[in-house]
Amino acid sequence: MSINYNYSIELARSQDFPNLRDTVYVDHVGATLYSRSQMEAVHKDLMSNLYGNPHSHNASSKLSTDTVDQVRARILQMFNTNHKEYSLIFTSGCTASLQIIANCFRFGTGNHTCLLLNNVTQIAECLFLIFVILRILRKEKKNYLFLDAQQGVFCYLDDNHTSVQGMREAVADRTSGIFCLDEQELVQAICGAESSSPVAESSVDPESINGEATLPPTVPQSLVAFPAQSNFSGRKYPLEWVLRCKQSGLSVPSRKSSESEKWFVLLDTAAYVSTSPLDLSRVQPDFATVSFYKMFGYPTGIGALLVHKRAWSSLDKQYFGGGTVAASTSKGRFHAFWKSLHDRFEDGTVPFLNIISLKHGMDAMQKLAGNMQVVCDHVFAVARYFYQHLSKLQHGNGQPLAEIYGGVNFETSCSQGGVVTFNILRSDGAYIGYSEVDKFANLHDVHLRTGCFCNIGACQRFLSLSDKVIKENFDAGHVCGDNMDLIAGRPTGAVRISFGYMSTIDDARVCLRFIADSFLEKPVTIPAFPNPDCPSNDSGPKVRKLTDIHLYPLKSCGAFKVSEWEMGSKGLLYDREWVLVTDAGVTIGQKKIPQICMLRPHIDLESRRFTLNFPGKSDFL
Numbered sequence: 001m002s003i004n005y006n007y008s009i010e011l012a013r014s015q016d017f018p019n020l021r022d023t024v025y026v027d028h029v030g031a032t033l034y035s036r037s038q039m040e041a042v043h044k045d046l047m048s049n050l051y052g053n054p055h056s057h058n059a060s061s062k063l064s065t066d067t068v069d070q071v072r073a074r075i076l077q078m079f080n081t082n083h084k085e086y087s088l089i090f091t092s093g094c095t096a097s098l099q100i101i102a103n104c105f106r107f108g109t110g111n112h113t114c115l116l117l118n119n120v121t122q123i124a125e126c127l128f129l130i131f132v133i134l135r136i137l138r139k140e141k142k143n144y145l146f147l148d149a150q151q152g153v154f155c156y157l158d159d160n161h162t163s164v165q166g167m168r169e170a171v172a173d174r175t176s177g178i179f180c181l182d183e184q185e186l187v188q189a190i191c192g193a194e195s196s197s198p199v200a201e202s203s204v205d206p207e208s209i210n211g212e213a214t215l216p217p218t219v220p221q222s223l224v225a226f227p228a229q230s231n232f233s234g235r236k237y238p239l240e241w242v243l244r245c246k247q248s249g250l251s252v253p254s255r256k257s258s259e260s261e262k263w264f265v266l267l268d269t270a271a272y273v274s275t276s277p278l279d280l281s282r283v284q285p286d287f288a289t290v291s292f293y294k295m296f297g298y299p300t301g302i303g304a305l306l307v308h309k310r311a312w313s314s315l316d317k318q319y320f321g322g323g324t325v326a327a328s329t330s331k332g333r334f335h336a337f338w339k340s341l342h343d344r345f346e347d348g349t350v351p352f353l354n355i356i357s358l359k360h361g362m363d364a365m366q367k368l369a370g371n372m373q374v375v376c377d378h379v380f381a382v383a384r385y386f387y388q389h390l391s392k393l394q395h396g397n398g399q400p401l402a403e404i405y406g407g408v409n410f411e412t413s414c415s416q417g418g419v420v421t422f423n424i425l426r427s428d429g430a431y432i433g434y435s436e437v438d439k440f441a442n443l444h445d446v447h448l449r450t451g452c453f454c455n456i457g458a459c460q461r462f463l464s465l466s467d468k469v470i471k472e473n474f475d476a477g478h479v480c481g482d483n484m485d486l487i488a489g490r491p492t493g494a495v496r497i498s499f500g501y502m503s504t505i506d507d508a509r510v511c512l513r514f515i516a517d518s519f520l521e522k523p524v525t526i527p528a529f530p531n532p533d534c535p536s537n538d539s540g541p542k543v544r545k546l547t548d549i550h551l552y553p554l555k556s557c558g559a560f561k562v563s564e565w566e567m568g569s570k571g572l573l574y575d576r577e578w579v580l581v582t583d584a585g586v587t588i589g590q591k592k593i594p595q596i597c598m599l600r601p602h603i604d605l606e607s608r609r610f611t612l613n614f615p616g617k618s619d620f621l
């Protein structure tokens with residue numbers, strides 16, 4: 001197996017991450033780090049451009065609107081999809097995205113109606129009314145469709161973040177059941193459904209293109225949620241489950257499912273996408289949730305909910321605020337939502353400066369680390385080195401130093417991310433509490449994470465904590481985030497080390513060193529990482545080289561890359577010279593036609609010829 005450790009990261013790291021000079025940061029699943037060049041680019045962008053509130057109509061507002069739409073298109077492109085397949089709703093983070101689904105997903109035909117009947121007379125009156133209605137319907141001999149409470153279920157894997165777990169409380173009144181399954185039960189439920197008659201793959205409701213509100217679904221709609229990567233152990237779950245769940249649904253024990261039931265899949269990609277490529281053209285969950293600070297470190301408070309077109313009509317929105325309605329009245333309870341899904345779900349003013357800053361995060365990561373597959377291989381190589389040596393560390397009597405969780409083996413980056421979670425053991429096998437490990441880590445300037453990482457399901461599974469024990473621990477005063485790390489000798493949480501795109505083997509070595517020095521009786525040697533291609537670390541004076549020039553001859557369209565170019569009186573010749581307009585002379589930006597960012601310009605200076613290309617089309621202008 002080739003281990004693709006990216007040595008160039010080591011050279012760039014000292015320049016681009018000065019805040020890592022004397023520190024080892026290994027809490028990248030918590031939040032990754034921003035680079036110097038990224039922050040400089042953000043600063044330069046915000047200082048040299050005037051960005052106004054996108055809801056206004058002045059030039060600065062238009063610039064914000066166009067740039068936000070450009071970033072939206074670029075994020076979709078990063079996940080190998082486009083606005084025709086997925087709608088991207090900006091949210092304040094993964095949790096907010098999950099809340100939207102919890103509050104708006106339509107499990108079926110309306111809510112259970114609860115009649116409060118106080119006495120026998122009221123009950124009799126109610127029964128009489130139902131009898132009369134049924135008689136009338138029979139007399140008219142019409143085909144009435146009874147919208148009886150046919151509701152789907154909500155299933156989730158136990159190894160989910162609490163922000164998925166918490167959805168159960170918001171959906172409880174609208175579902176006919178809630179099921180928390182472990183991995184084996186989920187696999188059985190998928191296989192069980194596949195061996196019975198398959199659920200017809202539901203097509204997009206033509207009435208609901210753009211997510212316009214439609215009548216409640218006439219069949220139960222069920223939802224299954226699992227993470228693409230566990231934030232506890234770094235285990236990557238098979239993405240083929242997405243298609244299998246969508247095609248056949250789940251067969252949950254003790255539940256009779258309806259043949260017409262539709263199944264929707266929610267993939268929580270928060271821990272996965274920061275170090276693994278997500279290809280939404282291949283894996284097509286109905287919903288995917290993201291927090292961008294986990295990918296780029298900055299800005300915080302911005303995430304996304306990606307909704308596949310198949311699921312656009314499965315979300316039912318009630319609240320409106322700010323720019324989400326095309327019209328409304330103040331008294332008469334009239335309002336009309338915008339047609340496009342993101343417009344109707346992005347209440348208030350979107351955090352436009354944060355969204356604009358995202359493009360510098362994407363640029364910085366690409367420039368420093370390359371594409372996501374390179375990042376994935378690099379992070380895997382660092383974590384694998386750490387895992388292999390941690391699992392070999394032993395006390396003098398042969399007792400292993402660490403108990404590592406998650407059934408990980410680091411054979412391939414397809415099934416394991418850059419995370420290692422463990423507890424430290426004494427030579428007699430007793431646990432050392434995670435708070436003690438945290439204190440030693442702080443002494444060595446190692447920043448790691450301890451506890452249950454808001455994933456109580458995984459914690460319960462790997463630490464064998466039953467519901468009863470969790471409640472007993474709570475009664476004994478233990479709460480999330482405190483430092484009651486051992487109760488009756490058993491750990492209440494663990495230690496998590498997680499690597500990011502700028503992590504190096506040296507980070508892993510420092511972590512191994514501090515663990516061995518702090519908890520083993522005798523000093524040990526930590527073997528070096530094989531580095532046959534390692535370039536010299538000797539850094540002389542840095543020579544800056546201009547590698548590319550990007551021109552934007554047509555506003556809002558793609559860039560034209562050159563290595564040299566003529567200067568005109570206003571700067572680079574033909575840069576931002578043209579703009580698309582309608583017949584009426586109104587400018588066309590990406591807000592109106594997002595695809596224009598795909599237009600690729602080309603200028604031949606000799607023949608003074610300007611050509612525009614569009615992917616898949618030969619020169620058309």
Ligand SMILES: Cc1ncc(COP(=O)(O)O)c(C=O)c1O
Pocket residue numbers: 029030093094095096161163227229230231268269270271291
């Ligand atoms: C797998 C997973 N899902 C959801 C979340 C919640 O993300 P946020 O707190 O950014 O909303 C996290 C955060 O760590 C996570 O790791």
